Amino acid sequence: MISDAPVLQQSSEPAESAAAASRLSRYARPVLGLLLPVTLALGWELVVWSGWSNGRLVPPPSRIFTTITELARSGELVRHITATLWRVGLGFAFGVVAGTLLGAISGYWSLARRLLDPTVQALRAIPSLAWVPLFILWLGIFETSKIALIAVGVFFPVYLGVMGAILSVDRKIVEVGRTFRLSGFAMIRRILLPAVLPAYVVSLRVGLGLGWMFVVAAELIGASEGLGYLLLDGQQLGKPAQILAAIVIFAILGKLTDWLIEVASAPFLRWQDAFGRAKGA
Amino acid sequence: MLALDRVSKTYPNGVEALARFSAEIKQGEIIAIIGGSGCGKSTLLRAIAGLDRASSGTVTLDDEAIASPHAKIGIIFQEPRLLPWLSVADNIGFGLADLPAAERRAKVARALERVGLGDKAQAWPRELSGGQAQRVAIARALVPQPEVLLLDEPFSALDAFTRRDLQDHLLDLWADTRPTLILVTHDVDEAVVLADRVLVMRPRPGRLFDQIEINLGRPRDRNSPLFENFKRSVLTSLDRSLDRSVPDRDATQGPGQAMWW
Numbered sequence: 315m316i317s318d319a320p321v322l323q324q325s326s327e328p329a330e331s332a333a334a335a336s337r338l339s340r341y342a343r344p345v346l347g348l349l350l351p352v353t354l355a356l357g358w359e360l361v362v363w364s365g366w367s368n369g370r371l372v373p374p375p376s377r378i379f380t381t382i383t384e385l386a387r388s389g390e391l392v393r394h395i396t397a398t399l400w401r402v403g404l405g406f407a408f409g410v411v412a413g414t415l416l417g418a419i420s421g422y423w424s425l426a427r428r429l430l431d432p433t434v435q436a437l438r439a440i441p442s443l444a445w446v447p448l449f450i451l452w453l454g455i456f457e458t459s460k461i462a463l464i465a466v467g468v469f470f471p472v473y474l475g476v477m478g479a480i481l482s483v484d485r486k487i488v489e490v491g492r493t494f495r496l497s498g499f500a501m502i503r504r505i506l507l508p509a510v511l512p513a514y515v516v517s518l519r520v521g522l523g524l525g526w527m528f529v530v531a532a533e534l535i536g537a538s539e540g541l542g543y544l545l546l547d548g549q550q551l552g553k554p555a556q557i558l559a560a561i562v563i564f565a566i567l568g569k570l571t572d573w574l575i576e577v578a579s580a581p582f583l584r585w586q587d588a589f590g591r592a593k594g595a
Numbered sequence: 596m597l598a599l600d601r602v603s604k605t606y607p608n609g610v611e612a613l614a615r616f617s618a619e620i621k622q623g624e625i626i627a628i629i630g631g632s633g634c635g636k637s638t639l640l641r642a643i644a645g646l647d648r649a650s651s652g653t654v655t656l657d658d659e660a661i662a663s664p665h666a667k668i669g670i671i672f673q674e675p676r677l678l679p680w681l682s683v684a685d686n687i688g689f690g691l692a693d694l695p696a697a698e699r700r701a702k703v704a705r706a707l708e709r710v711g712l713g714d715k716a717q718a719w720p721r722e723l724s725g726g727q728a729q730r731v732a733i734a735r736a737l738v739p740q741p742e743v744l745l746l747d748e749p750f751s752a753l754d755a756f757t758r759r760d761l762q763d764h765l766l767d768l769w770a771d772t773r774p775t776l777i778l779v780t781h782d783v784d785e786a787v788v789l790a791d792r793v794l795v796m797r798p799r800p801g802r803l804f805d806q807i808e809i810n811l812g813r814p815r816d817r818n819s820p821l822f823e824n825f826k827r828s829v830l831t832s833l834d835r836s837l838d839r840s841v842p843d844r845d846a847t848q849g850p851g852q853a854m855w856w
Binding site: 486487492504 | 644678681
């Protein structure tokens with residue numbers, strides 16, 4: 315088999331270089347993503363340090379970091395983060411439960427969908443912040459109205475996601491369930507539930523994103539603690555570093571909770587044959 | 596015995612897909628149903644499977660009327676239709692949920708060996724080739740040991756080599772428990788290789804046109820002159836079924852319908 319030798323050599327070389335490239339890209343990819351923000355931050359730090367700007371309205375990263383550590387040392391930071399996390403957590407929980415239940419009912423029974431869906435869609439058309447005055451009148455200025463607002467924000471994407479996912483389950487797969495005489499609960503558990511899971515996880519992540527958005531709105535309206543309160547406090551007392559500190563923490567918490575959902579759902583979605591998986595992203 | 600008595604299906608949009616189809620199929624017989632497009636082959640199969648209800652007429656298996664999917668009737672579709680979230684082994688064991696886990700595992704393992712995929716037990720369906728996936732589908736349908744196995748153009752999406760391989764493999768598996776096989780196909784070769792009897796249908800509305808007994812021993816030699824002869828007679832019948840000038844000649848049609856011409 316003389317002809318095999320050059321072929322083998324040819325094929326092994328690109329394989330090696332591909333492996334090297336993937337090894338490189340494993341580290342290079344995050345670094346590449348960090349390049350722009352880090353450069354900007356360092357640049358601004360340099361500008362302020364060298365005195366070209368006083369950095370009063372746009373504080374340099376070091377000053378934001380100092381603000382965070384100061385807040386942390388005084389215990390303030392933990393108190394604000396706890397308050398905000400608690401609100402988002404409760405609102406998210408209520409929104410997810412309601413959205414999942416109603417979405418599942420609307421997806422599963424066409425009669426329920428005809429009854430329910432037009433109303434839900436009409437309510438969805440209302441900008442959620444328009445509910446704020448009403449919620450404050452109904453539920454008071456304290457926690458309840460805030461949690462209700464967050465729950466409303468979370469509800470709609472989850473509801474839509476669940477209903478849409480159930481409606482788009484492949485008829486052919488459902489037929490497989492029917493040929494094995496699955497009905498009712500068994501069909502839901504063995505066919506529908508696993509089939510809707512990928513779309514459900516996406517809707518949870520979208521819902522969580524909206525939850526973080528609405529907690530800011532709720533806390534800007536009237537709160538004595540929470541990261542949103544830090545924002546407002548920073549504006550009223552002219553402390554841009556505090557505002558930016560709160561924003562940074564929002565970003566970290568948002569990313570972290572989103573990542574938690576992703577990690578928690580990953581073991582159930584290993585079977586997916588998706589574009590993103592092939593690219594290793 | 597599987598008895599089809601004047602099975603008809605008219606869809607809600609008024610299309611008459613199947614008109615008074617009658618046939619009796621012995622236990623263990625291999626039937627191929629062949630015909631031009633729109634002749635109601637798949638409609639017939641879905642009625643036997645209990646997936647769709649016939650508008651009129653009855654399907655009975657051993658004196659039991661079939662109106663919904665039945666434990667004794669299995670079906671294999673054109674696509675493998677594996678559940679992507681289950682491993683190959685769990686896909687095969689899908690219909691055995693009522694069995695104790697140990698027994699289920701043993702049956703699945705045996706079926707995996709039998710279709711030559713013993714090393715793929717823990718693979719995901721997405722990792723299989725088309726032929727492998729269809730093997731898994733065959734194993735999934737056979738493992739509950741149905742009395743009747745329906746196949747809806749099961750090999751039509753595969754390349755010629757894989758198709759031949761799977762046809763032989765299917766016969767091999769069939770010999771284990773000898774279920775009744777009803778195979779819808781548009782491949783004359785496939786019909787003659789597999790079937791004891793070929794039913795030729797004609798379209799608009801779908802109805803039985805002709806029956807051809809394939810009196811060939813097994814295994815069948817695809818290149819023998821006798822095989823060619825049977826192929827030719829099926830092809831001739833198929834051509835005639837599509838020729839509108841040829842009248843229905845099947846005696847199983849009702850007397851009123853036979854009279855109109």
